[in-house]
Amino acid sequence: MTSVSARITAVETHDIRFPTSxxxxxxxxxxxxxxxxAAYVVLRTNAEDGLEGHGFAFTTGRGNDVQVAAIDxxxxxxxxxxxxxxxxDPGSLARHLTGDSQLRWLGPEKGVMHMAVGAVxxxxxxxxxxxxHKPLWRFLADATPEWLVSQVDFRYIADVLTPGDALRLLTAGRNGSDARRERLxxxxxxxxxxxxxxxxxxDEKLTRLARRAVADGFTQIKLKVGADLEDDIRRMRTARSAVGPGIRIAIDANQRWNVPEAIEWTKALSEFDPYxxxxPTSPDDILGHATVRANVTPVKVATGEHVQNRVxxxxxxxxxxxxxxxxxxxxVGGVNENLAILLLAAKFGVPVCPHAxxxxxxxxxxxxxxxxYVALSGTTENRVIEFVDHLHEHFVTPVLIRDGHYQAPAAAGFSAEMHPGTLTAYAYPNGTFWTADRALTPETSS
Amino acid sequence: MTSVSARITAVETHDIRFPTSxxxxxxxxxxxxxxxxAAYVVLRTNAEDGLEGHGFAFTTGRGNDVQVAAIDxxxxxxxxxxxxxxxxDPGSLARHLTGDSQLRWLGPEKGVMHMAVGAVxxxxxxxxxxxxHKPLWRFLADATPEWLVSQVDFRYIADVLTPGDALRLLTAGRNGSDARRERLxxxxxxxxxxxxxxxxxxDEKLTRLARRAVADGFTQIKLKVGADLEDDIRRMRTARSAVGPGIRIAIDANQRWNVPEAIEWTKALSEFDPYxxxxPTSPDDILGHATVRANVTPVKVATGEHVQNRVxxxxxxxxxxxxxxxxxxxxVGGVNENLAILLLAAKFGVPVCPHAxxxxxxxxxxxxxxxxYVALSGTTENRVIEFVDHLHEHFVTPVLIRDGHYQAPAAAGFSAEMHPGTLTAYAYPNGTFWTADRALTPETSS
Incomplete structure (x- = not known):
C-alpha cells in the first residue's frame, strides 16, 4: 500500500462586499x-484532516472583482x-508566485497582482x-531563527539586511521570549x-466616541484630516478637549497633500499636540516623507498601509x-514579505504600528x-496596533479587545476565516444581502 | 431641431496574445x-465620423486577462x-480615473489598475x-503651452515642478519649433x-544581427545581461568585436541584481565599454539606483520601463x-502622465530615451x-528611442524606420490600431490562431 500525500485540490474565490459607505x-x-x-480565497485539500487555508485581500469596493480575477x-x-x-516552506510558494516571469510584468511586486500573491x-x-494546531503568532514565535530566515526573500534588500543580519536579530529575539509570551x-x-x-x-459623535475610547482603556485615538483646514482645527480642538492632554491623538491625511502643503497643514494643527x-503625501514619495519629517518636529511621521513592498x-x-x-x-506579498519588513524595522530600530x-x-x-514582540523586537514600547470596531462579527474567531489591548488569539490559524453565512449573504452582486437590497431600491433609468 | 452631441457608446476589450516565447x-x-x-481597448462613439479610440496595455502573457478585467x-x-x-480635455478623464476613491485603493497609481487607466x-x-486629423505628436506640438499645462496632474510633484515651471518650459519649447518639425x-x-x-x-545570431544593425544605420545596440557573468563577458566581447569601437552598446539587466551585485557585474563588463x-535592480529602488550610478562611472544608468508613475x-x-x-x-496613466514625466525630465535636463x-x-x-523634440526639450542630442523589429505587421500604421531613424507618422491618431484580422486571430484563448494551435498540439494529461 502506498501512502498518498495530500494535495491542494481547489482555489475557491469570493467577491465579498459590505455596504459601509x-x-x-x-x-x-x-x-x-x-x-x-474582501477578495477572499479558500485553499482546499484532499487531506483527511479537512483543514482549509483562508486568506483575502482587503479593498474598498469597486475593483474587488479585478482583485478576485488576479487571485484566480x-x-x-x-x-x-x-x-x-x-x-x-510557504516561502517557496511566495517566491514562486512573485517570480512568475509573465505575471511579474504586471507589477513587479505591487498593486493588484501583488495583493493577490499576499492573499494566497x-x-x-x-x-x-x-x-x-497553533495560532499563527505562536507558530512563528516557536519556529527556529534559521527556518524564519529561510522564509524571507532578500532580493532587493540584501544591501541593507543580509541573511546573517536576520539570523542575528532573530537569535537575539529568543532571549526572554518565554517570559514575553506569558506576559502577552x-x-x-x-x-x-x-x-x-x-x-x-x-462633532457630537466624535466627542462621544472619543470619550468612550478613553473609558474603554485606549491611550491613543486617531483623527482623519486633510479635507478642510478650518474643519480640521475645529475637530482637533473638539477631540483634544474631549480626551484631555494625557491621551495621544494621531492624525491621518490619507495621502491628501503635496509635500509643502503637508508641512504647513501639520504645523497649523500642532497647537493641539498631534502625536x-x-x-501626509503619496505612499511612493520616500524623499517627500523625509522632507516632511524634517520639517514637522516634534510631530512624528507614520506611513505604510499603502507601501507596496519591502523595497x-x-x-x-x-x-x-x-x-x-x-x-x-x-x-504586500503575505507573511513572508511582512517578516522581511519586520526585520528591516528591527534593524533600524523603528517601531512597527500596524495599519488595521x-x-x-x-x-x-x-x-x-x-x-x-515575543520573538523579534522584544518590546511593545511605542508600539500600538490600530483598532477599528467594524465587521468583526463576520469572522469565526474575531479579535478580542480588553482594556485597550488585543488579546492573544488562541485558535489555530491566522484568524482569517469568515462565517459561511457571510460568504453567502455578502457575495457581490448576487449574494442574499445584495439581491434583497436591490429589490428594496429599484434602479432608476438614466 | 436640437443638435445631439456624440457620446461614448461602448468600451470594447480584447485579450490579444502572440506566441513569441x-x-x-x-x-x-x-x-x-x-x-x-496586449490588453486592447476600443472606445466606440455614436458620432457621424465613425472614428474610434484605440489603446492597450502591453503585458507578457499570463495575467493579460487580469489586465483586461481592470480595463473593463x-x-x-x-x-x-x-x-x-x-x-x-482628456486630462479631466485621466484625473477622474486615477481619483476614483474605491479603485484607487488597488494602487494608488501603480500596477494593473494604473496600466488600465493608461490604456483608456x-x-x-x-x-x-x-x-x-493629426498624428498625436503633431496634435501635442500644435497645442498651446497653457492647454498642455492643463493636461498635467501636478499632485505629488508640485514640490519639484509647478504649473508655472511647466508653462515656462513649454513656452521656451516653442522657440524654433517650426524648424525642428521640418527637420523631424x-x-x-x-x-x-x-x-x-x-x-x-x-553568439552566431548575435554577431549577424549586430552587424546588420550597423549596416542598417543604427549607432547604438543593446544586449541583455544578468543571467551568467561568464556568458555576459563572452557575449559582450562578441558584440563589441562585431560592431567595432564606434558603436554604442547598452546593457540591460532587467532588474536581476541586488545593489552590490549590480555594481560588481557592471564593473566586470566595463572593459567592453558599455554605454x-x-x-540594474528593482525599479522601486530609487536610492539603490543612486548608489549604483555613483559607483559605475563612466557607465551611465538608465531606467523607467517598470517605473510605476511620475512620483x-x-x-x-x-x-x-x-x-x-x-x-x-x-x-503609467497615459499621455497625460507622460507629459508630466517629460516635463520633469526637461526641468532636470535629463535625456529621455524611451523603452519600446x-x-x-x-x-x-x-x-x-x-x-x-519639436515643442519641449528641443533636442535629440543623447536621445534615442528603442526599436525592436517584432509584431509591427499587426498594426494599421506600423512604425517606419529608415537609416536608424523613426520616420514621423503622418496618419491621424496615436498609431495604436491593430488590424481587425489580428484581433480575430490572436484573441486568447479562442481566436483562430490559438484554436488551430491547440488542434496541432494535443494537451497531455499531467
Missing amino acids: RELDGSDAMNPDPDYS ALAPHLVGRDVDALCA VNAAWDLAAKRA LARGYPAYTTSPGWLGYS WIEE VFKQLLQAGAIDFLQIDATR GGVGLCELVQHLSMFD | RELDGSDAMNPDPDYS ALAPHLVGRDVDALCA VNAAWDLAAKRA LARGYPAYTTSPGWLGYS WIEE VFKQLLQAGAIDFLQIDATR GGVGLCELVQHLSMFD
Missing part, C-alpha cells in the same frame, strides 16, 4: 465612501501542490498554522482606536523618512505584531 | 519566455461621456488626435535596436539616480519623443 464608516479625505470588501490567475500555481511541502500566501500560512497571554498587545475619528462623523501625522519600506528607513512603520497584512481596520485587517495583523 | 524573442534575465500580449472595470466611467468634451486614456488621445519630417528621430541582443540568441546599464520618476531625478529616463507608453518593443510600444512612444 451608507454610514460613512471609514470615511477620510481620500476615501469619502468606501464599501469595505494564481490558481494554476497552487492546485496540485503537496500540502506537507507547502506548509513546511496568507491562506497557505493559515493552513500551515492550523495543521500545527496575560495582558495582550496595546491598541489604539480610529473609530471616533472618521471624517464623515459629526503623528500619517500618510519601498527599505528606502523609507534608509532615508530616515518615518518614525513609525505601519505594516498592513494584505497589501477594513475587513479583517485587525484579525490578521495582530499575529504579526505579537510574533514581533 | 517559441522563438526566444524578447528573452532576458528576468523574462525567459514572454508571450507578448473602468467602462462605467467612460460610457455616456460627451465626445467633444472628452477630446477637448491613451485611447481617448487616439480619438482626439483622429478627430483633429525630413530626417526622423534617432533609434537604437535591441533586436540583436536577446539573451536566448546564439549604459539599464534596470517615482520625480525621486529618481531628485536623487540623481539616472543618466537616462526611459518612459514607457503603457506603464513589446506589442506596439514603438508605435506609441515615438509620438511622445517627437513632441518632446
Whole structure:
C-alpha cells in the first residue's frame, strides 16, 4: 500500500462586499465612501484532516472583482501542490508566485497582482498554522531563527539586511521570549482606536466616541484630516478637549497633500499636540516623507498601509523618512514579505504600528505584531496596533479587545476565516444581502 | 431641431496574445519566455465620423486577462461621456480615473489598475488626435503651452515642478519649433535596436544581427545581461568585436541584481565599454539606483520601463539616480502622465530615451519623443528611442524606420490600431490562431 500525500485540490474565490459607505464608516479625505470588501480565497485539500487555508485581500469596493480575477490567475500555481511541502516552506510558494516571469510584468511586486500573491500566501500560512494546531503568532514565535530566515526573500534588500543580519536579530529575539509570551497571554498587545475619528462623523459623535475610547482603556485615538483646514482645527480642538492632554491623538491625511502643503497643514494643527501625522503625501514619495519629517518636529511621521513592498519600506528607513512603520497584512506579498519588513524595522530600530481596520485587517495583523514582540523586537514600547470596531462579527474567531489591548488569539490559524453565512449573504452582486437590497431600491433609468 | 452631441457608446476589450516565447524573442534575465500580449481597448462613439479610440496595455502573457478585467472595470466611467468634451480635455478623464476613491485603493497609481487607466486614456488621445486629423505628436506640438499645462496632474510633484515651471518650459519649447518639425519630417528621430541582443540568441545570431544593425544605420545596440557573468563577458566581447569601437552598446539587466551585485557585474563588463546599464535592480529602488550610478562611472544608468508613475520618476531625478529616463507608453496613466514625466525630465535636463518593443510600444512612444523634440526639450542630442523589429505587421500604421531613424507618422491618431484580422486571430484563448494551435498540439494529461 502506498501512502498518498495530500494535495491542494481547489482555489475557491469570493467577491465579498459590505455596504459601509451608507454610514460613512471609514470615511477620510481620500476615501469619502468606501464599501469595505474582501477578495477572499479558500485553499482546499484532499487531506483527511479537512483543514482549509483562508486568506483575502482587503479593498474598498469597486475593483474587488479585478482583485478576485488576479487571485484566480494564481490558481494554476497552487492546485496540485503537496500540502506537507507547502506548509513546511510557504516561502517557496511566495517566491514562486512573485517570480512568475509573465505575471511579474504586471507589477513587479505591487498593486493588484501583488495583493493577490499576499492573499494566497496568507491562506497557505493559515493552513500551515492550523495543521500545527497553533495560532499563527505562536507558530512563528516557536519556529527556529534559521527556518524564519529561510522564509524571507532578500532580493532587493540584501544591501541593507543580509541573511546573517536576520539570523542575528532573530537569535537575539529568543532571549526572554518565554517570559514575553506569558506576559502577552496575560495582558495582550496595546491598541489604539480610529473609530471616533472618521471624517464623515459629526462633532457630537466624535466627542462621544472619543470619550468612550478613553473609558474603554485606549491611550491613543486617531483623527482623519486633510479635507478642510478650518474643519480640521475645529475637530482637533473638539477631540483634544474631549480626551484631555494625557491621551495621544494621531492624525491621518490619507495621502491628501503635496509635500509643502503637508508641512504647513501639520504645523497649523500642532497647537493641539498631534502625536503623528500619517500618510501626509503619496505612499511612493520616500524623499517627500523625509522632507516632511524634517520639517514637522516634534510631530512624528507614520506611513505604510499603502507601501507596496519591502523595497519601498527599505528606502523609507534608509532615508530616515518615518518614525513609525505601519505594516498592513494584505497589501504586500503575505507573511513572508511582512517578516522581511519586520526585520528591516528591527534593524533600524523603528517601531512597527500596524495599519488595521477594513475587513479583517485587525484579525490578521495582530499575529504579526505579537510574533514581533515575543520573538523579534522584544518590546511593545511605542508600539500600538490600530483598532477599528467594524465587521468583526463576520469572522469565526474575531479579535478580542480588553482594556485597550488585543488579546492573544488562541485558535489555530491566522484568524482569517469568515462565517459561511457571510460568504453567502455578502457575495457581490448576487449574494442574499445584495439581491434583497436591490429589490428594496429599484434602479432608476438614466 | 436640437443638435445631439456624440457620446461614448461602448468600451470594447480584447485579450490579444502572440506566441513569441517559441522563438526566444524578447528573452532576458528576468523574462525567459514572454508571450507578448496586449490588453486592447476600443472606445466606440455614436458620432457621424465613425472614428474610434484605440489603446492597450502591453503585458507578457499570463495575467493579460487580469489586465483586461481592470480595463473593463473602468467602462462605467467612460460610457455616456460627451465626445467633444472628452477630446477637448482628456486630462479631466485621466484625473477622474486615477481619483476614483474605491479603485484607487488597488494602487494608488501603480500596477494593473494604473496600466488600465493608461490604456483608456491613451485611447481617448487616439480619438482626439483622429478627430483633429493629426498624428498625436503633431496634435501635442500644435497645442498651446497653457492647454498642455492643463493636461498635467501636478499632485505629488508640485514640490519639484509647478504649473508655472511647466508653462515656462513649454513656452521656451516653442522657440524654433517650426524648424525642428521640418527637420523631424525630413530626417526622423534617432533609434537604437535591441533586436540583436536577446539573451536566448546564439553568439552566431548575435554577431549577424549586430552587424546588420550597423549596416542598417543604427549607432547604438543593446544586449541583455544578468543571467551568467561568464556568458555576459563572452557575449559582450562578441558584440563589441562585431560592431567595432564606434558603436554604442547598452546593457540591460532587467532588474536581476541586488545593489552590490549590480555594481560588481557592471564593473566586470566595463572593459567592453558599455554605454549604459539599464534596470540594474528593482525599479522601486530609487536610492539603490543612486548608489549604483555613483559607483559605475563612466557607465551611465538608465531606467523607467517598470517605473510605476511620475512620483517615482520625480525621486529618481531628485536623487540623481539616472543618466537616462526611459518612459514607457503603457506603464503609467497615459499621455497625460507622460507629459508630466517629460516635463520633469526637461526641468532636470535629463535625456529621455524611451523603452519600446513589446506589442506596439514603438508605435506609441515615438509620438511622445517627437513632441518632446519639436515643442519641449528641443533636442535629440543623447536621445534615442528603442526599436525592436517584432509584431509591427499587426498594426494599421506600423512604425517606419529608415537609416536608424523613426520616420514621423503622418496618419491621424496615436498609431495604436491593430488590424481587425489580428484581433480575430490572436484573441486568447479562442481566436483562430490559438484554436488551430491547440488542434496541432494535443494537451497531455499531467
